[in-house]
Amino acid sequence: MHNPLLFSLEDHPLATLLRGQLGAESGDLSRREFPDGESYLQIRSSVGGRHCLVLANLAQPNNKYLPLLFLLDTLRELGAASVGLVAPYLSYMRQDRRFVDGEAVTSRLFATSLSHHMDWLVTVDPHLHRYHSLDEIYSVPSRVVQAAPALARWLGGQRNLLLVGPDAESEQWVASIAAASGHPYVIGEKQRLGDRQVIVRLTDLSPYRGRSAVIIDDVISTGQTILNCITALQAQQFERIQCAAVHGIFSDHSDRLLLATGLQALVTSNSIPHVSNAVDISELLLPPINECLHLMVERTL
Numbered sequence: 001m002h003n004p005l006l007f008s009l010e011d012h013p014l015a016t017l018l019r020g021q022l023g024a025e026s027g028d029l030s031r032r033e034f035p036d037g038e039s040y041l042q043i044r045s046s047v048g049g050r051h052c053l054v055l056a057n058l059a060q061p062n063n064k065y066l067p068l069l070f071l072l073d074t075l076r077e078l079g080a081a082s083v084g085l086v087a088p089y090l091s092y093m094r095q096d097r098r099f100v101d102g103e104a105v106t107s108r109l110f111a112t113s114l115s116h117h118m119d120w121l122v123t124v125d126p127h128l129h130r131y132h133s134l135d136e137i138y139s140v141p142s143r144v145v146q147a148a149p150a151l152a153r154w155l156g157g158q159r160n161l162l163l164v165g166p167d168a169e170s171e172q173w174v175a176s177i178a179a180a181s182g183h184p185y186v187i188g189e190k191q192r193l194g195d196r197q198v199i200v201r202l203t204d205l206s207p208y209r210g211r212s213a214v215i216i217d218d219v220i221s222t223g224q225t226i227l228n229c230i231t232a233l234q235a236q237q238f239e240r241i242q243c244a245a246v247h248g249i250f251s252d253h254s255d256r257l258l259l260a261t262g263l264q265a266l267v268t269s270n271s272i273p274h275v276s277n278a279v280d281i282s283e284l285l286l287p288p289i290n291e292c293l294h295l296m297v298e299r300t301l
Contacts, residue, residue: 002049002050002051003023003024003025004022004024004025004050004051004053004293005024005025005026005027005045005047005050005051005052005053005080006018006019006022006024006025006026006052006053006054006055007027007029007043007045007052007053007054007055007071007075008027008055008056009029009031009054009056009064009067009068009071010057011273012057012273013270013273013277014055014086014270014271014281014282014285017280017282018053018055018086018282018285018289021282021283021286022053022286022289022290024053025045027043027047027052028043028045029041029042029043029044029071030042030044031067039066039067039070041070041071041074043074043075043078047075047078047079047080048078048079048080049079049080049081050080050081051080051081051084051293051297052075052080052081052082052083052084053083053084053085053086053289053293054068054071054072054075054083054084054085054086055086056068056085056086056087057088057089057272057273058087058089058090058091059089059091059247059249059272060249060251061091061092069117072085072117072118073117081296081300082119082120082293082296082299082300083117083118083119084118084119084120084122084289084292084293084296085114085118085120085121085122086122086285086289087121087122087123088123088124088145088247088269088270088271088272088281088285089123089124089219089247089249089271089272090121090123090124090126090127091110092107092109092111093107093126093127093128093129094107094127094129095107096108096130097130107131107137108137111134111137111138111139112137114138115138115139115140118140119140119141120140120142120143120296121134121138121140121141121142121143122142122145122285122288122289122292123142123143123144123145124144124145124146124147124246124247124269124271124281124284124285125145125147125173125218125246125247126144127218127219128144129169141292143291143292145281145284145285146176146284147173147246147269147271147279147281147284148173148177148180149180149284150269150279150280150281150283150284151173151177151216151244151246151269151279152176152177152180152181153279154244154267154278154279155177155181155214155244158212160210160211160212161181161183161211161212161213161214162183162184162185162186162205162213162214162238163178163181163183163184163185163186163214163216164185164186164187164188164213164214164215164216164229164233165186165187165188165215165216165217166188166190166200166215166217166225166226166228166229167187167188167189167190167200167225168187168189168190169218170187170216170217170218171187173216173217173218174187174216177216183214186202186203186205186208188201188202188229188232189201189202190228197224198228199228200225200228200229200231200232201232202229202232202233202236204236205233205236205238206236209237209238211238212238212240212241212264213240213241213242214241214242214243214244215229215230215233215241215242215243215244216243216244216245217243217245217246218245218246218247219245219247219248219249220245220247220248220250220254220255220258220268221249221250221254222251222252222254223255224254226243226245226258227258230243230258230261230263231261234261240264241261241262241263241264242263242264242266242267243258243263243265243266243267244267244268244279245267245268245269246268246269246271247268247269247271247272248268248272248274248276248277249272250274255276267279269281270282
């Protein structure tokens with residue numbers, strides 16, 4: 001079997017790492033926009049009979065989705081043996097039910113559409129709130145990577161920490177990292193009043209006073225949850241506060257707002273390109289990618 005080809009529509013910090021670790025070749029493509037905003041795409045690599053991976057950053061996905069579909073489908077048209085998608089951040093997972101009559105359940109619609117254009121999917125810590133697994137909405141083989149081990153390694157030799165989850169949804173990550181690192185943790189209570197308005201409440205943390213607090217969450221988007229958690233910690237006299245997240249979207253430059261609070265560190269994994277990328281998840285992606293590639297090889301035998 002030839003080494004796989006790895007394509008990416010934009011620069012991504014994981015591209016070089018994954019190519020080296022997988023022994024993959026770099027897929028050559030050209031893309032631009034016509035004056036009317038339509039996409040132009042040309043695949044320059046010979047892909048016939050080759051297994052292809054597409055690495056995609058799906059944060060802020062609306063302008064990226066059509067070029068991604070064009071790439072996936074063109075690879076198939078040109079005779080790729082298989083086309084897999086590595087989307088470390090998987091968008092359109094939040095709207096997982098119809099909360100109000102007439103709402104589009106976009107997680108299911110997005111998954112149904114995307115499944116038609118690829119043969120497998122690997123992602124990192126998707127927002128599985130009301131779904132038990134991606135198999136409920138994606139019709140292709142999928143693998144989910146847990147980033148907790150990489151975040152636990154980042155904590156490294158730090159001592160005297162208190163890990164803080166801002167809400168119940170964050171507990172799965174915080175508890176896992178606490179178990180791996182040996183630090184105590186607490187979980188806050190969040191009340192959401194709107195997309196950009198939340199309240200975070202913490203229990204009495206006086207037994208942990210003197211420790212450094214590390215807020216841990218899966219996604220930072222508007223930053224409001226983290227901002228409120230920082231305020232709640234500062235109200236209880238915590239002076240040293242860090243924040244670590246799996247995915248940093250940082251809409252509306254919310255990273256600047258967070259750093260302006262006096263955070264000692266703002267850290268994310270390299271699932272989404274950002275200056276805060278200090279946690280490498282490439283090694284965690286290797287086993288599921290190889291598993292999917294082997295599955296595709298067996299299918300073609």
